[in-house]
Amino acid sequence: MSSRVNRRALLSAAPAAALPVALAAPAIAQTNPEVRWRLTSSFPRNTDILWGTAEAVAKRVGELTEGRFRIQAFPGGEIAPALAALDAVQSGSIECAHTASYYYIGKDPSLAFFTAVPFGLNARQNTAWLRYGGGQELMNEMMREYNAVAFPCGDTGAQMGGWFRREIRTVDDIKGLKFRITGLAGQVFQRMGATASVVPASDIYSSLERGTIDAAEFVGPHDDEKLGFARVAPNYYAPGFWEPGARLHLIANQRAYDALPAQYKAAIAVATAEADAEMVAKYDVANPLALRRLVASGAQLRFWSRPILEAAWRATNEVMDELAGKNERFKKILESHRRFRDDVYTWHRVSENSFDNFAFTASQTVR
Amino acid sequence: MSSRVNRRALLSAAPAAALPVALAAPAIAQTNPEVRWRLTSSFPRNTDILWGTAEAVAKRVGELTEGRFRIQAFPGGEIAPALAALDAVQSGSIECAHTASYYYIGKDPSLAFFTAVPFGLNARQNTAWLRYGGGQELMNEMMREYNAVAFPCGDTGAQMGGWFRREIRTVDDIKGLKFRITGLAGQVFQRMGATASVVPASDIYSSLERGTIDAAEFVGPHDDEKLGFARVAPNYYAPGFWEPGARLHLIANQRAYDALPAQYKAAIAVATAEADAEMVAKYDVANPLALRRLVASGAQLRFWSRPILEAAWRATNEVMDELAGKNERFKKILESHRRFRDDVYTWHRVSENSFDNFAFTASQTVR
Numbered sequence: 001m002s003s004r005v006n007r008r009a010l011l012s013a014a015p016a017a018a019l020p021v022a023l024a025a026p027a028i029a030q031t032n033p034e035v036r037w038r039l040t041s042s043f044p045r046n047t048d049i050l051w052g053t054a055e056a057v058a059k060r061v062g063e064l065t066e067g068r069f070r071i072q073a074f075p076g077g078e079i080a081p082a083l084a085a086l087d088a089v090q091s092g093s094i095e096c097a098h099t100a101s102y103y104y105i106g107k108d109p110s111l112a113f114f115t116a117v118p119f120g121l122n123a124r125q126n127t128a129w130l131r132y133g134g135g136q137e138l139m140n141e142m143m144r145e146y147n148a149v150a151f152p153c154g155d156t157g158a159q160m161g162g163w164f165r166r167e168i169r170t171v172d173d174i175k176g177l178k179f180r181i182t183g184l185a186g187q188v189f190q191r192m193g194a195t196a197s198v199v200p201a202s203d204i205y206s207s208l209e210r211g212t213i214d215a216a217e218f219v220g221p222h223d224d225e226k227l228g229f230a231r232v233a234p235n236y237y238a239p240g241f242w243e244p245g246a247r248l249h250l251i252a253n254q255r256a257y258d259a260l261p262a263q264y265k266a267a268i269a270v271a272t273a274e275a276d277a278e279m280v281a282k283y284d285v286a287n288p289l290a291l292r293r294l295v296a297s298g299a300q301l302r303f304w305s306r307p308i309l310e311a312a313w314r315a316t317n318e319v320m321d322e323l324a325g326k327n328e329r330f331k332k333i334l335e336s337h338r339r340f341r342d343d344v345y346t347w348h349r350v351s352e353n354s355f356d357n358f359a360f361t362a363s364q365t366v367r
Numbered sequence: 368m369s370s371r372v373n374r375r376a377l378l379s380a381a382p383a384a385a386l387p388v389a390l391a392a393p394a395i396a397q398t399n400p401e402v403r404w405r406l407t408s409s410f411p412r413n414t415d416i417l418w419g420t421a422e423a424v425a426k427r428v429g430e431l432t433e434g435r436f437r438i439q440a441f442p443g444g445e446i447a448p449a450l451a452a453l454d455a456v457q458s459g460s461i462e463c464a465h466t467a468s469y470y471y472i473g474k475d476p477s478l479a480f481f482t483a484v485p486f487g488l489n490a491r492q493n494t495a496w497l498r499y500g501g502g503q504e505l506m507n508e509m510m511r512e513y514n515a516v517a518f519p520c521g522d523t524g525a526q527m528g529g530w531f532r533r534e535i536r537t538v539d540d541i542k543g544l545k546f547r548i549t550g551l552a553g554q555v556f557q558r559m560g561a562t563a564s565v566v567p568a569s570d571i572y573s574s575l576e577r578g579t580i581d582a583a584e585f586v587g588p589h590d591d592e593k594l595g596f597a598r599v600a601p602n603y604y605a606p607g608f609w610e611p612g613a614r615l616h617l618i619a620n621q622r623a624y625d626a627l628p629a630q631y632k633a634a635i636a637v638a639t640a641e642a643d644a645e646m647v648a649k650y651d652v653a654n655p656l657a658l659r660r661l662v663a664s665g666a667q668l669r670f671w672s673r674p675i676l677e678a679a680w681r682a683t684n685e686v687m688d689e690l691a692g693k694n695e696r697f698k699k700i701l702e703s704h705r706r707f708r709d710d711v712y713t714w715h716r717v718s719e720n721s722f723d724n725f726a727f728t729a730s731q732t733v734r
Contacts, residue, residue, distance in 0.1 A: 032433075063633040064431055066399075119726050122719060124491055124524075127644060128651035157491075158718040220718065239722035266430040273641035277494060284495035288710035291717065301717065309725045313733045342730060343655035349727040350658065350668065351525040351587065352489060355606035357724065358676045359486055360716040363709060366680045 032068055032261050037095035039073040039250075040080040040088055042103060047223055049282045050248070051075055053154045053275045054098040057250060060271035061264075069264045071096070089253050090146040096252040098153060101139065102183050109323050110330045112184050113337055114139040114150070116243040118316040120337065123155040123245035123280050125344045130247070133340045138333050139249075147254045151272040154248040154279030157287075161237035161304060162217025163229040165208065168237065168304075171311045180204055180216035184319060185242030191315040201227075208232040219246075221290035222283060230299040237302050241312055248279070399435055399628050404462035406440040406617075407447040407455055409470060414590055416649045417615070418442055420521045420642045421465040424617060427638035428631075436631045438463070456620050457513040463619040465520060468506065469550050476690050477697045479551050480704055481506040481517070483610040485683040487704065490522040490612035490647050492711045497614070500707045505700050506616075514621045518639040521615040521646030524654075526607035527591065528671060529584030530600035532575065535671075538678045547571055547583035551686060552609030558682040568594075575599040586613075588657035589650060597666040604669050608679060615646070 039058060043050035058071035076082030085097035086104050102115035113120070114135065121129055129135040130152050143150050162181070168174060175193035179186075186196030199207050199216065207213045209232045216233065217240060218224050230236070250272045257265065295301055304312075324331035406425060410417035425438035443449030452464035453471050469482035480487070481502065488496055496502040497519050510517050529548070535541060542560030546553075553563030566574050566583070574580045576599045583600065584607060585591050597603070617639045624632065662668055671679075691698035 060633065060637060064630065064637065066630050119729070122722065124647065125651065128648040131645060131648045132652040158722045160718065221714075238717045239719075241722060241726070244719075244722045244726065263431065263433050266427065270427060270431065270637045270641045273644060274637045277640060277644040278498060280491065281495040281498045284492065284711055284714070285499040287718070288714035291714055303721055306725070310729070310733050313725075313729050344651055345727045345730065347588075347651070347655035347658055348723070350605045351527065351654070352606075352611075353720075353723050353727055354670055355489065355525045355608060355611045356715070356720050358673070358680075359608070359611065360712045360720055362486065362677070362680050363712065366677050 032065070032263060035069045035260065035264060037069075037071045037256065038079060039071050039096045039098060040076070040078070040085045040094050041073060042076045042082045042085050042097070042099040044077070044082070045075045046226060047219075049222065049279060049286065050154070050156075052282075053248065053279050054250075056278065057098070057153065057268075057271045057275050060274060061267045064267040064271065065264060069260075069267060073098070086146060086148070086251060089148050089251050092147065092253050092255060094253075095256040096250055098248060098250055100246065100248050101150070101251075102246075105183055108142070108327070108329065109184065110142060110327065110333050113333050114247060114249065116246040117320070117337070118185055118188050118242035119313055120244055121341060121344070123157050123247075125341070125348070126155065126245045126247050127152065127276070128344060129337065129340045134336055135340075138336060142329070143251065144254070146251075148251050149254055149257050150249040150251045151269060152247055152276045153250040153272040154276055156219055156243070156246045157280045157283050158220075159240035159243040159246060160217070160220045160224065161240045162215055163208070163224070163233035164215040164235040164237060165211070165233045166214065167235050167302065168308065170305070171308055174308070174311075177215060178213045180207070180213050181242075183242075184323075185217075187319045188242065188312060188315045191319060192311055205229065205232065220283065220287050221294055222286040225290045225294055230294055230297055234298055234300050235302055236294065236299045237304060239304070241304070241309065242316075245280075399432070399630060402436045402627065402631060404436075404438045404623065405446060406438050406463045406465060407443070407445075407452045407461050408440060409443045409449045409452050409464070409466040411444070411449070412442045413593060414586075416589065416646060416653065417521070417523075419649075420615065420646050421617075423645065424465070424520065424635075424638045424642050427641060428634045431634040431638065432631060436627075436634060440465070453513060453515070453618060456515050456618050459514065459620050459622060461620075462623040463617055465615060465617055467613065467615050468517070468618075469613075472550055475509070475694070475696065476551065477509060477694065477700050480700050481614060481616065483613040484687070484704070485552055485555050485609035486680055487611055488708060488711070490524045490614075492708070492715070493522065493612045493614050494519065494643070495711060496704065496707045501703050502707075505703060509696070510618065511621070513618075515618050516621055516624050517616040517618045518636060519614055519643045520617040520639040521643055523586055523610070523613045524647045524650050525587075526610040526613060527584070527587045528604035528607045529582055530575070530591070530596040531582040531602040531604060532578070532600045533581065534602050534669065535604065535675065537672070538675055541675070541678075544582060545580045547574070547580050548609075550609075551690075552584075554686045555609065555679060555682045558686060559678055572596065572599065587650065587654050588661055589653040592657045592661055597661055597664055601665055601667050602669055603661065603666045604671060606671070608671070608676065609683075612647075 041054045045051050054073040058073045061071050080088035083103045085099040088094040089097045100115040101111040104111045177194040179194045180199045181196050190196050204216045324334050406421050408421045412418050421440040425440045428438050447455035450470045452466040455461040456464045467482040468478040471478045544561040546561045547566045548563050557563050571583045691701050
């Protein structure tokens with residue numbers, strides 16, 4: 001490696017206090033090609049943090065490649081339907097997507113794990129499972145069937161449990177509830193006696209107002225505030241136990257990715273890693289302020305009772321075990337996920353949780 | 368911007384199912400120079416996660432620049448003393464360091480905030496404060512006085528509260544305790560009646576064995592296990608309330624950094640951001656396993672009583688307020704930190720903590 005020689009030359013040529021930063025080097029014929037990718041996001045422009053993450057990745061990749069690798073990001077619906085981003089990547093009509101794998105559980109429920117499953121991993125734990133606990137490998141095993149490769153790219157943190165027209169005091173209050181909630185969480189609530197329904201985001205407000213639905217969940221204070229649900233369904237429950245973190249991914253077409261020079265592949269890996277950490281940080285700044293405004297404007301902040309959480313925990317285990325009984329892949333991923341969860345829950349109960357439990361209330365309680 | 372033209376050309380030239388990935392481009396004369404930097408770490412090789420983070424950054428920067436920007440990392444003590452890394456960067460004798468700003472509170476106690484302060488921010492909250500709450504700007508205001516610029520680069524997560532020869536049941540048990548603990552945390556324990564002492568890491572074991580000290584804190588299970596403290600001081604307390612997260616930084620000499628091409632600056636920003644998120648993920652995989660082995664080999668896992676935590680909370684406030692009274696900069700940073708802490712504690716108490724409190728124990732308690 002030439003660096004050894006260069007370092008010696010550098011050290012001998014310059015006194016310690018001088019700064020021999022850049023050695024002049026012969027001009028290198030640059031062979032890296034100009035590459036243009038399109039990115040289809042599953043999110044609209046007005047979800048600024050979700051949508052903005054795709055723009056941040058595109059900008060960073062451009063900076064890292066001196067503009068030779070350009071990704072142009074489009075909001076959901078502009079070049080592909082918001083919830084068909086994976087299909088566009090699979091067919092190769094669009095090179096990459098910023099989306100949530102659990103939008104595609106109609107293809108295989110196993111795709112839920114890489115975004116969120118009820119009583120799953122929080123944002124930090126999910127990062128550890130994906131990066132060092134085998135989770136991302138399990139996802140990419142699946143992604144190969146969609147001609148794709150995926151990179152973790154943003155997390156919302158623990159979401160809220162949604163907006164309810166009436167208080168939910170007991171497990172019985174859930175029976176018959178018409179709840180706008182999708183995916184595996186919908187199956188959990190159905191097992192508890194609710195009717196899970198899918199209502200397009202644009203129709204939620206009027207459906208709540210008319211009473212066509214009794215409740216709806218979306219994300220958290222920052223995103224929820226824009227939709228005005230507090231006026232028609234003011235009971236705002238915590239936590240969204242079915243999304244203790246919700247992880248997004250950048251999903252790239254495998255052939256498009258394979259054709260990239262190594263430097264551009266590194267740029268994608270690292271730009272998504274940066275965006276992955278920054279999304280939840282943005283939410284942690286925005287959500288406290290939005291929650292305060294929501295409460296000031298009439299939202300009633302409430303917490304699920306322990307009996308409701310216990311019923312949901314049991315219903316979740318039943319749903320997950322049934323899916324595992326019908327789907328070998330689901331079973332394999334569930335085993336990895338549960339094993340990791342048991343370990344990290346135990347450790348975080350000792351370290352993080354014992355700190356948080358005291359500190360988060362001490363400023364109000366210790367004098 | 369040429370990308371518009373290129374995109375049109377690309378779209379018209381290729382059918383949707385084909386993959387027009389790389390457009391041939393004329394060879395560009397590459398003007399980016401070869402740059403060699405040395406990095407001095409504050410950590411020894413045997414702290415594999417702490418030390419390994421510097422190596423990971425160096426490797427990634429190389430990949431992102433096709434080997435033209437090479438950073439060679441050295442463990443603490445090889446090219447600069449472990450706890451004088453900032454001085455080496457300030458003088459320009461070494462281009463960058465991987466270190467913790469709180470090692471330098473002898474210069475100014477304000478430097479503690481960017482690593483950890485007692486009852487401060489946990490890892491995730493600290494990321495948000497640094498990146499979007501003004502924290503990193505406050506650090507870089509200070510770094511200018513050391514001819515330096517800093518990038519968040521790794522977090523340990525909440526640390527353990529250390530190893531104690533005897534049980535610590537009451538606030539009175541802390542009085543007279545000879546505790547190996549440094550920094551602001553040492554001042555907090557002194558205010559509670561302990562004697563805070565500095566013992567080099569290599570002498571801790573024998574000092575505990577002989578009873579020269581009664582207790583010592585280090586990091587967490589993964590790092591602590593290697594030092595064997597369980598044999599001589601088996602009471603292992605949680606949490607390390609003085610380090611609810613401990614953030615490291617890559618600190619670069621300002622002149623060296625300013626001389627870099629924009630692409631290399633972006634490479635540093637993004638490689639450190641990736642490493643920043645990955646360090647705590649590595650700990651979240653390693654710590655649960657190490658904790659289990661420690662308990663199996665005789666460590667007695669214990670938790671601080673609430674009266675002890677409350678006494679420590681009060682002592683912390685006194686220490687922080689006194690420092691703020693003597694140091695305008697400390698006061699300014701403390702105000703930013705406390706304001707952010709109040710907001711994010713409130714939000715995380717609602718969302719993260721309400722989930723964690725139930726879920727972390729449900730698998731043992733809900734049948």
